[in-house]
Structure formats: C-alpha cells, structure tokens
Amino acid sequence: MVYLDHAATTPLRPQARDAWLEATAIVGNASSIHGAGQAARRVLEDARERLAAVLDCDPIEVVFTSGGTESVNLGIAGLYRGRRETTGRSTIVASTAEHHATIDTVAWLHAHEVADVEWVPVDRDARLDLDAWVMAVDSGDAAVATLLAANNEIGTLQPVAAASAFCADARVPLHLDAVGAFGHVPLSFRRLRTDSGSRGGGLVALSVASHKLGGPAGVGALVVAREARVEPLVHGGGQQRGLRSGTQDPAGAMAFAVAAQLAISELETESVRLRALRDHLESGIVAAIPQARISASSADRLPGHVHVVLPGAQGDSLLLLLDMAGIAVSTGSACQAGTPEPSHVVLAMGLGDAAARSALRFTLGRTTTVKDVDAVLAALPEAYEQARRAGMSSRVVR
Numbered sequence: 001m002v003y004l005d006h007a008a009t010t011p012l013r014p015q016a017r018d019a020w021l022e023a024t025a026i027v028g029n030a031s032s033i034h035g036a037g038q039a040a041r042r043v044l045e046d047a048r049e050r051l052a053a054v055l056d057c058d059p060i061e062v063v064f065t066s067g068g069t070e071s072v073n074l075g076i077a078g079l080y081r082g083r084r085e086t087t088g089r090s091t092i093v094a095s096t097a098e099h100h101a102t103i104d105t106v107a108w109l110h111a112h113e114v115a116d117v118e119w120v121p122v123d124r125d126a127r128l129d130l131d132a133w134v135m136a137v138d139s140g141d142a143a144v145a146t147l148l149a150a151n152n153e154i155g156t157l158q159p160v161a162a163a164s165a166f167c168a169d170a171r172v173p174l175h176l177d178a179v180g181a182f183g184h185v186p187l188s189f190r191r192l193r194t195d196s197g198s199r200g201g202g203l204v205a206l207s208v209a210s211h212k213l214g215g216p217a218g219v220g221a222l223v224v225a226r227e228a229r230v231e232p233l234v235h236g237g238g239q240q241r242g243l244r245s246g247t248q249d250p251a252g253a254m255a256f257a258v259a260a261q262l263a264i265s266e267l268e269t270e271s272v273r274l275r276a277l278r279d280h281l282e283s284g285i286v287a288a289i290p291q292a293r294i295s296a297s298s299a300d301r302l303p304g305h306v307h308v309v310l311p312g313a314q315g316d317s318l319l320l321l322l323d324m325a326g327i328a329v330s331t332g333s334a335c336q337a338g339t340p341e342p343s344h345v346v347l348a349m350g351l352g353d354a355a356a357r358s359a360l361r362f363t364l365g366r367t368t369t370v371k372d373v374d375a376v377l378a379a380l381p382e383a384y385e386q387a388r389r390a391g392m393s394s395r396v397v398r
Contacts, residue, residue, distance in 0.1 A: 002327045005361075021251075043250040043254055072179070167201045206223040277370065281377070285377070314387055332346075
C-alpha cells in the first residue's frame with residue numbers, strides 16, 4: 001500500500017510505541033497518593049514537561065485530552081462560556097474554511113446556546129481575509145475567536161501572528177487549532193503570545209493531537225494560558241486545573257510526548273525533503289494531466305500537502321480507483337453518515353461546486369518515498385480517464 005493520507009493520521013513511530021508499552025507496565029492511578037499512584041504520576045508529569053518544552057509553554061498549561069476534536073471543543077466552548085458569563089458578549093469569530101471540529105462546535109453553540117457567529121471569508125488560496133478578521137474581532141460583541149493554523153485540506157498556512165495581534169488589540173481571546181500544523185511547521189505558544197502582546201486577549205488556547213505526528217490516536221492536548229478562563233466540559237475530580245476531570249492516561253501522554261520530540265527534532269530536514277517530494281508530485285500531475293489545477297500553488301503551505309482539482313472527474317471515484325491500485329489518498333471533503341459532500345473549503349475559496357466535487361488531497365509524511373510518488377504518477381492518469389468517462393454525479397445530497 002502506498003499511503004499518502006498522512007493528514008488523516010500518520011503511522012505510529014516505533015519509539016512512541018515502545019514508550020507506550022513501557023509506561024503501561026506501571027500500575028497505578030496518577031491521582032492516587034500511594035507509591036504506585038505516584039509512580040504513574042511521575043510518568044504523566046514527565047510527559048507533560050516534555051510536551052510543554054516542544055510547544056514552548058509552561059507544563060501547567062498543558063491539559064491532556066482524548067484528541068484534537070475534544071481539545072477544539074474545550075477550547076472554543078470553554079472560552080465562549082467563560083467570556084459570556086463575565087462580559088455578556090455572545091459572538092464567536094471563525095473563518096469559513098475551518099475544520100469540522102470547529103464548524104460543528106460553533107454550530108452547536110449557535111443552536112443551543114444562542115451564540116452569534118461571524119464567519120470571516122478566505123481567498124482563493126484558503127487564506128484568511130485579515131481585513132474582515134479585524135472588523136469581526138473589533139465589533140464590540142466578539143466573545144472569542146478561533147482559527148485553524150494550517151488548513152487541513154489545502155495546507156495553506158494562516159497569518160496566525162497577525163490574527164492573534166489583532167485579537168490582542170481588541171481584547172478578544174483566540175483559540176488556535178494547530179492539530180495539523182504542530183510537528184510540521186515551527187510553532188511556539190510563548191512567542192506567539194509575547195509577539196502579539198496579550199493585553200487581555202490574543203492567543204490563550206491551542207489544540208494539538210498525537211496521531212498527526214507519529215503518536216497514538218486517542219491522545220491530544222489543549223494548551224491553556226494560566227490567566228485564561230475556560231469552563232470545563234467534563235466534571236468530577238478536578239484533575240488538570242479542573243479543566244478536564246477524569247483518570248489520566250500516562251502511557252498515552254508519554255507516547256505523544258516522545259513522538260512530538262522526535263517530530264520537532266526532524267522538522268527542519270524533513271520539511272526540505274517533503275517539499276522536494278511535493279514539487280515532484282505536483283509537476284508530474286500537471287505534466288500528465290494538463291487540465292489539473294494545483295490549489296494554492298503559490299501560497300505558503302504545509303510541506304507535505306498537495307491539493308489538486310481534476311475537472312470532470314468525481315473525487316470519490318478517483319479515490320476508489322486509486323485505492324484499487326493500492327494507493328491511499330483523500331478527497332479532503334467531509335463524509336457524514338456515509339454521504340459524501342462537496343468540500344466546504346473549496347466552496348469557501350470560491351472555486352464552485354464542480355471543483356469542490358473534483359478534488360483530491362495527497363498528504364506526504366515521514367514514510368513517503370520517491371517510489372511512492374512515482375507510483376501515484378503512474379496510476380493517476382488512467383484513474384482520471386476512467387473517472388472522467390464515468391462523469392460527475394448528478395444526485396442531490398440532502
């Protein structure tokens with residue numbers, strides 16, 4: 001199998017697996033005060049310190065969760081509820097090209113807690129409209145803002161520092177979804193906060209996940225600034241500053257921390273290698289299929305992301321044909337209850353419904369080789385011709 005879907009999840013690093021297995025041999029609840037419990041506690045706090053070091057934050061600011069989705073939910077809903085209670089503000093500011101973890105959380109708050117939503121547009125590269133962002137956060141009713149550090153479909157890097165600075169000026173707290181960016185581009189929680197100058201707003205919470213950089217699935221973290229007020233989603237026990245109660249997972253935390261340390265140590269050299277493979281893949285696609293359009297080709301992107309629109313071919317058909325050829329990729333679109341939907345990101349970019357249904361996302365990672373890229377280039381033209389002959393689906397998705 002040629003695996004080019006690293007943005008969905010990336011293979012578990014052997015070192016992370018070994019760290020997990022070693023930690024599971026320690027029996028004890030990290031909240032217990034006896035010797036066994038304190039042994040587990042030492043593993044947990046060692047992991048917290050390691051992760052804090054690579055995120056450049058204080059260990060106490062790291063709140064372990066079950067993954068990126070929980071972190072995003074806690075970051076957005078927790079900040080919103082805290083701000084609504086203290087200020088009476090009720091608006092959430094977010095871009096139209098966010099991950100569904102954000103979109104669905106905001107939609108739930110709108111439906112059930114009467115939150116207002118200010119959706120900020122993106123351009124044809126999926127890059128945030130900063131002028132519209134400034135107007136939204138400075139409206140006087142913005143309770144919280146949330147932003148995706150790197151678009152999960154297109155790979156576009158967002159102007160995080162500028163967005164955070166504008167939030168700081170408006171005294172609006174910002175949650176940053178860095179699930180897809182952490183471990184792939186430089187990221188410092190402390191520097192972003194310092195550069196923007198908090199002034200009661202700006203970056204105060206940041207979401208990350210283990211399985212995006214070679215750790216196990218089911219482990220994530222939310223970095224929460226000491227002074228931020230976040231209402232917990234889970235109650236009972238008061239662990240982790242009362243922000244996320246429940247028995248903690250020392251083994252998962254340690255595996256995450258080890259994977260993160262390795263990803264950061266390799267970041268510079270791996271970025272250069274992946275960009276070279278990405279360029280090779282993009283140039284090969286355009287040479288073999290001249291009508292193909294590489295999305296955001298001139299924008300700053302994650303080094304391993306290739307998003308391409310293949311006109312006249314259904315993305316889902318292309319995905320299945322490539323899967324039959326032993327190549328795993330993604331359409332980059334949401335799939336809810338088994339019903340494919342056009343990419344909301346491509347629609348937000350203004351590229352139209354046909355493009356939103358004709359996209360493929362190739363995401364490269366540390367196990368990707370030139371041989372893998374060449375295998376894709378060999379299989380894609382035939383798959384495209386078959387999908388193009390089959391045509392586009394005319395079925396209306398309800």
